[in-house]
Amino acid sequence: MTPEVLIEIKNLNFSYGERSVLKGLDMTMSRGKVIAVMGGSGSGKTTLLRLIGGSVRPSSGYVKVAGKLVHELKRDELFRMRRKMSMLFQFGALFTDLTVFDNVAFQMREHTDLPESMIRDLVLMKLQAVGLRGAHNLMPAQLSGGMARRVALARSIALDPLLIMYDEPFTGLDPISLTVIGNLIRRLTDALGMTSIVVTHDVQESLKIVDYVYFIADGVIAAHGTPAEVRGSVAPFVHQFVHGEEDGPVSFHYPADSYASDLELENGFA
Amino acid sequence: MPRRIVIGIRGVGHRVVDSIWRLGYASRFFLLILLKSGTSLRRFGLITREIYFTGVLSLIIILVSGLFVGMVLGLQGYETLQRYGAESAVGTMVALSLLRELGPVVAALLFASRAGSAITAEIGLMKATEQLAAMEMMAVDPVARVVAPRFWAGVISMPFLAALFSAVGVFGGYLVAVVLIGVDEGSFWSQMQDAVDFRYDVVNGIIKTCVFGVAVTAIAVFEGYDASPTAEGVSGATTRTVVTSSLAILGLDFILTSLMFRGMS
Numbered sequence: 138m139t140p141e142v143l144i145e146i147k148n149l150n151f152s153y154g155e156r157s158v159l160k161g162l163d164m165t166m167s168r169g170k171v172i173a174v175m176g177g178s179g180s181g182k183t184t185l186l187r188l189i190g191g192s193v194r195p196s197s198g199y200v201k202v203a204g205k206l207v208h209e210l211k212r213d214e215l216f217r218m219r220r221k222m223s224m225l226f227q228f229g230a231l232f233t234d235l236t237v238f239d240n241v242a243f244q245m246r247e248h249t250d251l252p253e254s255m256i257r258d259l260v261l262m263k264l265q266a267v268g269l270r271g272a273h274n275l276m277p278a279q280l281s282g283g284m285a286r287r288v289a290l291a292r293s294i295a296l297d298p299l300l301i302m303y304d305e306p307f308t309g310l311d312p313i314s315l316t317v318i319g320n321l322i323r324r325l326t327d328a329l330g331m332t333s334i335v336v337t338h339d340v341q342e343s344l345k346i347v348d349y350v351y352f353i354a355d356g357v358i359a360a361h362g363t364p365a366e367v368r369g370s371v372a373p374f375v376h377q378f379v380h381g382e383e384d385g386p387v388s389f390h391y392p393a394d395s396y397a398s399d400l401e402l403e404n405g406f407a
Numbered sequence: 408m409p410r411r412i413v414i415g416i417r418g419v420g421h422r423v424v425d426s427i428w429r430l431g432y433a434s435r436f437f438l439l440i441l442l443k444s445g446t447s448l449r450r451f452g453l454i455t456r457e458i459y460f461t462g463v464l465s466l467i468i469i470l471v472s473g474l475f476v477g478m479v480l481g482l483q484g485y486e487t488l489q490r491y492g493a494e495s496a497v498g499t500m501v502a503l504s505l506l507r508e509l510g511p512v513v514a515a516l517l518f519a520s521r522a523g524s525a526i527t528a529e530i531g532l533m534k535a536t537e538q539l540a541a542m543e544m545m546a547v548d549p550v551a552r553v554v555a556p557r558f559w560a561g562v563i564s565m566p567f568l569a570a571l572f573s574a575v576g577v578f579g580g581y582l583v584a585v586v587l588i589g590v591d592e593g594s595f596w597s598q599m600q601d602a603v604d605f606r607y608d609v610v611n612g613i614i615k616t617c618v619f620g621v622a623v624t625a626i627a628v629f630e631g632y633d634a635s636p637t638a639e640g641v642s643g644a645t646t647r648t649v650v651t652s653s654l655a656i657l658g659l660d661f662i663l664t665s666l667m668f669r670g671m672s
Contacts, residue, residue, distance in 0.1 A: 190544055219546035230541035233533075247547050 143168045143300060143332045144189060148198035151184055158184050160356040161198070166349075168299070171326050171333040173343045175378065176353035182336040185353070186302045189334070190224060191215045203299065220248055222300040227308055229289035231277040237264070237288050238273040244295045263291040267321060283314025287321070294325055300332045301325075307339040315339070319346045340379050344368065352378060354386075433629050440558050440628065443551040453556040454563070461522040461557070461624075462564030466571070468521050469514055473572035476513060477579025480504055485584055494584075495594030499602040501580030506603065506612045507668070510573035512660050515619035517572075518565055519652035523627035526557050527648040530631025531641035539632075554628045561627065565620025566613055573612070611667040618659055623652045 144166040151159040158181040166172050174182050187193045188200050191207045200207045202218060210218060231240050241260045245251055251259070264270040267287040277285060286306060293301050303322065307315050323346040326333045337343045344350070344364040352360040352367075352375060360367070360375045367375060377385030393399070447453050484500040530553060533539050539549040577599075584590040603609070627648045634644035 192540070192543065216546040216548075219544060222544075224541070224544040226537045226541055228536065230537040232538055232541075233536070234529075244545050244547070247545070247552075 141168045142166070143203060144334075145201040146185075146189075146198070147201075149185075149188065149195050149200060150197045151181070151188060151193065152196050158356055159188075159195075159353075162353075162356075162358055164351060164358070164361075166332060166334065168332050169326070169330050170348040171323060171335060171346055173335045173337060173347040173350045174353060175337060175340065175343070175350060176359075177378075178338075180353045181356050182353055183304055186224065186304055186334065186336055189300075189302060190219065190222065220244075220296060221298050222302070223293035223296075223298040225286070225289050225293050225301060225303045225306055227305040228282070229277070229285040231280075231285055231289055231292070233277050235277075236273070237269065237275050237277070237280070240277070240288060241273075241292045241295055243292065248296065259295070263295055264288075266294070266325065267291045268317070281314075283310050283318070286310065286314070286318055290318070290321060290325070294329065297329055298331055300334070303333065303335045303337075305337055306335060307337055307342055315342055319343070322346055340381070344379075432633075433625075436629050436632065437625050439550055440555050440625070443548060444555045444559065446548075446551040447555040447559055453552070454559045457556045457560030458564055461526065461560045462568060465518060465521045465564070465568055468517055469568045469572050470575050472513065472517055473510075473575035474579040476509055476572075477501060477505065477576030477581075478583045479579075480509070480576065481580035481583030481588075484580070485588055485590065494590055496598055496602075497584045497590055498577075498580065498595035498599035501584070502577055502599045502603050503608060505573040505576040505580075506608045508660070508664070510576065511569050511612050511615040511619060512656060514569035514572040515565065515616065515623060515656045516653055518561075518568055518620075519623045519627070519656065520649055522561060522564070523623045523648045523652050524645045526561065526624065526627040527631040527634070527645045528641055530554065530557070530628060531634035531636075531644050534632065534634060535636040535638070535641060537636075550632075554632060558624050558628050561624030562617070562620045565623070566616040569612070569616035569619075607668070611663075614667070615660065615663050618663060619656050622655045622659060626652045626655060 142165050144164070146162055146164040149159055149162040149164075150157070162185070174185060176182050184193070188195055189202065189207065191210060194208045202222070205214075205218065207215070207218070231237075232243065235243065238260055241263050242256050245256045245259060261270050261273065264273055267290050269284060269287055269291065272280065272284065272288070277288070280288060290306075306318055306322065310318060319342050322333055322335065325331070335343055335347060344367065347364060349363060350361060350367050351358055354374055360370060360372050362370065367379060370376060370379070374386045376382070480501045481497060484497040485494055488494045488497055488500065530539075533549075533553065539553065542549045542552060581595065585592045585595050630644040630648045630651070634640045
C-alpha cells in the first residue's frame with residue numbers, strides 16, 4: 138500500500154531578488170517517514186524548510202501540506218497549520234529568558250487550556266523522552282550544545298505535531314550527542330507516527346536513520362533515493378558528496394578570475 | 408554636470424527616500440503593536456513581568472540621578488536667588504523646574520539609556536538567535552507575545568519613574584537648601600505649595616512623561632525588531648535607540664512645552 142503523501146512540492150522556484158535559489162523542485166514526502174535533504178552550503182535547503190513552513194512565498198510552483206497550498210493560506214490559517222508542524226532550529230533557538238521546563242511548556246500554555254498540573258506531567262514526559270527530565274529547572278545558558286538541541290526537540294514535540302523539520306540537527310555535536318539526536322529523531326518519528334524532514338550535511342549519520350534522501354545542488358534535485366541506493370550510486374555528484382571527495386562536480390573554490398591573473402603572473406616571470 | 412555631483416545628488420535622494428520609507432514602516436509597526444495588544448492586555452502577567460525589567464530595575468539610576476539633580480538645583484537656585492534676597496523661593500524653583508521640565512526630560516533620557524537600549528538589545532538578540540522565528544513557527548505572533556508586552560510595560564513605567572525622579576529631586580533640593588544651607592523650612596514648603604499648580608504643572612508634567620514613554624518604548628521595540636540579525640546589527644540598533652530616543656524626547660519636549668505653557672504668566 139502506498140503511504141499517504143503529507144507534503145507535495147511541484148515545480149517550486151524561489152529567488153532572493155535576482156539570485157535564483159531553487160529551480161523547479163519536485164518532491165513528495167509521505168507520512169511516517171524520515172526524509173533527508175542534503176546539499177552543500179547555500180544550496181537552498183533551509184529555504185526549502187522556510188517554504189514548507191510558509192515563512193516565505195515561492196516565486197512560482199507550490200508546496201502543499203496535508204493537501205493545502207501553503208502560500209495561499211491566510212495568516213490565521215497558516216498559524217492553524219503551524220500548530221501541526223514544528224521546526225528544530227540549527228542551534229535550538231530556545232527562549233533564553235525561560236527555563237527548560239517553561240520552554241517545553243510554551244506552546245501548551247499558548248495554544249491549549251490545559252490545567253497547569255497536566256502541563257507539568259506532559260512537559261516531564263517530553264523531557265524524559267529526550268533524557269533531560271532532571272534538567273527541567275536549568276536555564277538555556279546552562280546547557281551544552283547537545284542538551285540545548287535535545288530540549289528544543291522536546292519543545293518541538295510538545296503538541297505531537299504531524300511534521301517536524303530539522304535544520305542541521307547534527308552541526309557542532311560531539312559523536313555521542315550526534316548519535317543520541319539521530320536515534321531520537323528516528324524513535325520519535327516512529328513512536329508518534331509523524332513525518333520528519335532533516336536538512337543536513339552529515340551524510341553518514343543521516344543515512345543510518347532516514348527512509349529517503351534528496352540531494353539538492355545549484356537549486357535543483359541532483360539525485361534522490363533510499364539510503365541503500367544512495368550508498369551504491371555512481372552518479373558523480375552523489376559519489377563526491379557521500380564520500381566527501383574534494384574532486385568532482387562540486388567545486389571547492391568559489392568562482393573567481395584565474396589564479397595566475399590575480400597573482401599577476403600571466404606574462405610569465407620577468 | 409560632472410559625474411561626481413550626479414552621484415552625490417543621487418546618494419542624497421536615495422537616503423531621503425530610504426528615511427521616508429523607514430518612517431512609514433515604523434509607523435505601520437506602531438499600529439501593528441496597538442492592534443496586537445489584546446493578548447498582552449488580557450494576560451496582564453506578561454506586562455507585569457516586563458515592568459519589573461524595564462521599570463523596577465531602572466529605579467536605582469532614576470532615584471540617584473533625581474537626588475543629585477535636585478541637590479544641584481537647590482544649590483544653584485540658592486546662589487542666584489539670594490542675590491535678590493529671594494532665597495526662600497528656592498523650593499518653588501526646584502519644584503517647578505523638576506515638575507515641568509527636568510523630571511520628565513531627564514527621567515526619559517535615563518529611561519532611554521537604561522531600559523530602551525536593553526529592550527532593543529533583547530529583541531534584537533532574540534531575532535539573531537532565531538527565537539522570534541521559532542515563535543512564528545509555533546504559531547505564536549512575536550509582535551503580540553514579545554513586542555506588545557514590552558511596549559506597554561515601558562509606557563506604564565515611564566510616568567512612575569518620572570514622578571519618583573521629581574519627588575526625590577525635591578527632597579534633594581530640600582536637603583541642600585534647608586538642611587545644609589539653612590533656608591527657612593516653612594518658607595521652602597509653603598512657597599512651593601503656593602506656586603505649584605496641579606493642573607498646569609503636575610498634570611502637564613505627567614502628560615509629557617506619557618508621551619515620552621510612548622516615544623522611547625516605540626523606538627526601542629522597533630529598532631530591536633528591525634535589527635539585522637548579527638552582533639553588529641544589534642549593537643547598531645541599540646545605539647540608534649539611544650540617539651533617536653534622546654532627539655525625540657528633546658524635540659517633543661519643545662513642542663509640548665510650547666503648547667502647554669505658552670502665554671502663562
